[in-house]
Amino acid sequence: MSTLAVHDHGVESHDHDHEHHHHDTFLTKYVFSQDHKMIAKQFLITGITMAFIAMTLSILFRIQLAYPDKTFPLLHTLLGRFAPEGRIDPNFYMSLVTIHGTIMVFFVLTAGLSGTFSNLLIPLQLGARDMASPFLNMLSYWAFFLASVIMLSSFFVQKGPASGGWTIYPPLSALPKAMPGSGEGMTLWLISMVLFVASSLMGGINYVSTVLNMRTKGMDLWKMPLTIWAFFLTAILGVLSFPVLVAGVVLLIFDRSFGTSFYLSEIVVQGQVMPFEGGSPILFEHLFWFLGHPEVYIVIMPALGISSEIISTNSRKPIFGYHAMVYSLIGISVLSFIVWGHHMFVTGMNPFLGGVFMITTLIIAVPSAVKTFNYLATLWRGNIRFTPAMLFAIGLVSFFISGGLTGLFLGNAALDINLHDTYFVVAHFHLVMGSAAIFGMLAGVYHWFPKMFGRLMDEKLGYLHFWLTFIGAYLVFFPMHFMGLDGVPRRYYAFTEFPSMARWLSVNVFITWAAIMSGVAQIAFLFNFVYSIFWGKKTTQNPWGSNTLEWTAPVEHLHGNWPGEIPTVYRWPYDYSKPGHHEDFIPQTVPYSETMSSNLSHDFEDNEAGLEAFKKWQIANPPREEVK
Amino acid sequence: MIMAQIQQEDKLDLAPKKFNMWLFIFTSFMFFAALTSGFIVYSGGSGKGIKIILPHAFMYSTAVIIISSVTLFIASRAAKQLQFEKQRLFLWLTAILGIAFLAIQIYAWVLLVNMKVYLVNSNASQSFIYMFTGMHLLHVIAGLGLLFRALSGSYKNIPQVKNLFRMEFAGIFWHFIDIIWIYLYVFLLLNQY
Numbered sequence: 001m002s003t004l005a006v007h008d009h010g011v012e013s014h015d016h017d018h019e020h021h022h023h024d025t026f027l028t029k030y031v032f033s034q035d036h037k038m039i040a041k042q043f044l045i046t047g048i049t050m051a052f053i054a055m056t057l058s059i060l061f062r063i064q065l066a067y068p069d070k071t072f073p074l075l076h077t078l079l080g081r082f083a084p085e086g087r088i089d090p091n092f093y094m095s096l097v098t099i100h101g102t103i104m105v106f107f108v109l110t111a112g113l114s115g116t117f118s119n120l121l122i123p124l125q126l127g128a129r130d131m132a133s134p135f136l137n138m139l140s141y142w143a144f145f146l147a148s149v150i151m152l153s154s155f156f157v158q159k160g161p162a163s164g165g166w167t168i169y170p171p172l173s174a175l176p177k178a179m180p181g182s183g184e185g186m187t188l189w190l191i192s193m194v195l196f197v198a199s200s201l202m203g204g205i206n207y208v209s210t211v212l213n214m215r216t217k218g219m220d221l222w223k224m225p226l227t228i229w230a231f232f233l234t235a236i237l238g239v240l241s242f243p244v245l246v247a248g249v250v251l252l253i254f255d256r257s258f259g260t261s262f263y264l265s266e267i268v269v270q271g272q273v274m275p276f277e278g279g280s281p282i283l284f285e286h287l288f289w290f291l292g293h294p295e296v297y298i299v300i301m302p303a304l305g306i307s308s309e310i311i312s313t314n315s316r317k318p319i320f321g322y323h324a325m326v327y328s329l330i331g332i333s334v335l336s337f338i339v340w341g342h343h344m345f346v347t348g349m350n351p352f353l354g355g356v357f358m359i360t361t362l363i364i365a366v367p368s369a370v371k372t373f374n375y376l377a378t379l380w381r382g383n384i385r386f387t388p389a390m391l392f393a394i395g396l397v398s399f400f401i402s403g404g405l406t407g408l409f410l411g412n413a414a415l416d417i418n419l420h421d422t423y424f425v426v427a428h429f430h431l432v433m434g435s436a437a438i439f440g441m442l443a444g445v446y447h448w449f450p451k452m453f454g455r456l457m458d459e460k461l462g463y464l465h466f467w468l469t470f471i472g473a474y475l476v477f478f479p480m481h482f483m484g485l486d487g488v489p490r491r492y493y494a495f496t497e498f499p500s501m502a503r504w505l506s507v508n509v510f511i512t513w514a515a516i517m518s519g520v521a522q523i524a525f526l527f528n529f530v531y532s533i534f535w536g537k538k539t540t541q542n543p544w545g546s547n548t549l550e551w552t553a554p555v556e557h558l559h560g561n562w563p564g565e566i567p568t569v570y571r572w573p574y575d576y577s578k579p580g581h582h583e584d585f586i587p588q589t590v591p592y593s594e595t596m597s598s599n600l601s602h603d604f605e606d607n608e609a610g611l612e613a614f615k616k617w618q619i620a621n622p623p624r625e626e627v628k
Numbered sequence: 629m630i631m632a633q634i635q636q637e638d639k640l641d642l643a644p645k646k647f648n649m650w651l652f653i654f655t656s657f658m659f660f661a662a663l664t665s666g667f668i669v670y671s672g673g674s675g676k677g678i679k680i681i682l683p684h685a686f687m688y689s690t691a692v693i694i695i696s697s698v699t700l701f702i703a704s705r706a707a708k709q710l711q712f713e714k715q716r717l718f719l720w721l722t723a724i725l726g727i728a729f730l731a732i733q734i735y736a737w738v739l740l741v742n743m744k745v746y747l748v749n750s751n752a753s754q755s756f757i758y759m760f761t762g763m764h765l766l767h768v769i770a771g772l773g774l775l776f777r778a779l780s781g782s783y784k785n786i787p788q789v790k791n792l793f794r795m796e797f798a799g800i801f802w803h804f805i806d807i808i809w810i811y812l813y814v815f816l817l818l819n820q821y
């Protein structure tokens with residue numbers, strides 16, 4: 001008996017073949033869809049669109065950095081008042097940096113990443129017909145869509161978008177008169193982010209609830225693929241940390257609009273003494289980073305989960321240290337709530353407190369290292385298939401290592417005095433978060449494209465895309481470490497005008513061209529993506545020879561995922577190249593009774609009857625002598 | 629037979645929705661935890677406390693919301709025992725007590741203003757009183773919405789599984805609101821001087 005809950009107002013029973021299925025109109029199928037697979041695609045396409053917009057913004061400010069005293073009439077044509085006489089306006093430069101960061105962190109790597117893959121994979125890999133609440137799921141997408149539109153609309157207000165950086169620290173952000181970007185642009189930013197948080201919470205609540213309540217028969221927690229573990233813990237982080245941001249933002253809104261003094265203290269703006277008294281801007285930093293640090297793990301953990309799955313599948317080897325992977329994800333999740341102070345070492349915090357945050361921060365490196373070693377051990381002597389997805393997953397590991405190492409320097413409260421707010425930080429988080437998470441997301445797109453669209457993406461273009469992006473990202477971000485060590489501050493409009501930093505101009509030019517190259521490389525992806533949706537090669541049901549449940553569902557999308565009964569699960573998802581089996585993979589739906597020749601005693605750990613049957617079988621079929 | 633099957637499926641389907649409510653409660657809890665932590669950071673850093681005796685009105689509102697939890701509990705039990713008249717009566721009582729709570733909180737604001745304790749204040753500890761109560765009132769309004777949804781369901785004679793589900797859904801949230809208020813009130817009391 002299979003049942004579908006497709007409407008919020010009721011429950012419908014269906015028989016196996018879905019014959020009397022309700023009819024979808026265009027609007028309910030493509031627009032206000034409540035089907036998790038369609039919602040996943042909506043998130044993906046919106047996410048990709050936002051990513052391209054944010055990337056374009058970054059190219060614009062890179063041009064400014066490389067050519068601070070050249071004029072480009074084209075820029076004036078494109079940007080109008082934001083680039084008078086063909087040079088980007090300093091205030092607009094700040095807006096570009098701010099909106100680039102905001103869109104990338106929240107709209108692409110949070111909503112675009114979790115929204116796409118949690119929606120697609122949680123029901124499919126767990127064997128559920130849909131999410132716990134499909135209606136809430138739909139609301140989640142539309143709140144996200146609205147948030148995106150509002151965020152972008154801030155480019156069309158007179159004074160331009162918010163410009164206080166993605167962390168919107170007060171007092172700058174709390175005083176509408178402080179600079180153009182603190183005016184309407186900031187208001188729109190806040191409205192957009194409130195909607196965004198609502199969307200994330202609705203999504204996250206749904207993911208957690210689905211994972212805990214709707215797994216198919218046999219799918220106990222320790223048989224879940226690592227993707228699901230990652231999405232699950234990510235959702236928990238979101239559910240616990242986003243409300244804190246809301247609290248911070250609510251207080252900020254009161255300071256901005258009603259004149260309270262939570263964050264603002266005695267201050268003079270443009271020669272005018274403001275009425276505020278006694279507030280504490282540090283309070284905002286606490287509230288912001290209590291979300292902000294878990295947020296960076298909200299960004300990276302789904303990417304880590306995705307690459308576990310892809311690396312194991314394409315190495316044709318069981319994931320190394322499955323339990324260790326899960327425990328490190330749990331460890332990272334717990335620790336991520338007690339390290340936020342490492343963003344605030346130089347706020348004048350008590351050095352003892354700084355020491356505490358330093359220790360917790362450095363402890364996080366342990367589970368992170370466990371994960372990287374496990375990836376490497378999985379790859380070790382694997383029978384590797386270098387699909388584009390696999391390359392991107394390996395790329396993630398590379399970036400996670402090289403960016404994670406610099407975290408150790410920053411996490412040191414004494415070293416951070418020099419490094420804080422320099423390009424060293426920019427290099428750190430663009431490698432460990434920006435590049436790694438984007439690579440995880442792209443790996444996921446290449447890998448699950450056949451599941452989403454029923455067709456394969458072109459491999460050649462995939463390789464081109466990978467190598468240009470991989471090399472480009474290192475060329476862009478690696479030199480920034482050296483600038484940071486030299487003390488070059490971040491978020492400066494034209495730092496090369498200072499004599500002491502003038503020598504970095506040539507590096508800036510180099511970085512800008514590397515960025516343009518990697519930007520152009522994304523066109524290969526975009527073309528591949530769009531082309532393959534319509535004209536790509538048709539896929540088979542299980543193109544990668546994968547074990548997880550989503551590949552047991554038919555290629556054509558059904559409302560309810562499986563035409564008949566939901567498959568039952570008998571084993572963990574990583575039985576690749578199991579000795580004694582005739583194929584190099586055994587899907588989760590194959591019971592042990594069908595794979596006698598490859599069973600091991602520990603497959604029957606808590607299954608007495610099975611173990612006995614297996615022992616009998618072993619006696620009846622003694623292993624043949626090896627012929628040397 | 630078919631009825632029984634559908635009911636069983638119903639349960640399967642409603643359980644995750646109820647679970648969603650529990651998760652939402654966690655988010656709300658974190659929200660208030662953040663506000664109160666913000667208060668601690670602020671008052672600890674600035675050395676400014678609330679520095680007033682809270683109006684007694686808060687004591688009355690606390691009593692009212694606790695009683696409303698009791699009446700809601702009685703309504704739920706009545707619903708389980710198929711005494712729908714009683715269920716409706718006590719739901720109404722709960723809703724009225726909820727509205728009374730709302731009114732008393734607003735009255736307390738008036739009292740605060742009369743004491744010259746304003747929202748816009750150079751001592752943000754005092755502004756925090758408004759934030760706590762105001763944000764809590766938003767939750768109360770949402771809770772009233774759920775109560776009325778349960779009421780309307782009961783009047784429309786929706787199936788008993790659903791009726792119970794709506795009751796439970798509203799119940800979980802309402803008791804949570806009650807507990808959060810007690811937490812906030814005790815927190816304020818402990819910090820009033």
Ligand code: HEM
Nearest residue numbers: 296300342343365404407408410411420421425429432433
């Ligand atoms: C080995 C583990 C890590 C350590 C010890 C570490 C440490 C740090 C420290 C101390 C800072 C603050 C630097 C400063 O502002 O002066 C920082 C910044 C940052 N980290 Fe990490 N980090 C680690 C891993 C990660 C990961 C995995 C991510 C994301 C996926 C990440 C994302 C960020 C971001 C976005 C910032 C900059 C925020 C901003 O100021 O705009 N870090 N990291």
Ligand SMILES: [Cu+2]
Nearest residue numbers: 293340342343
């Ligand atoms: Cu951090």
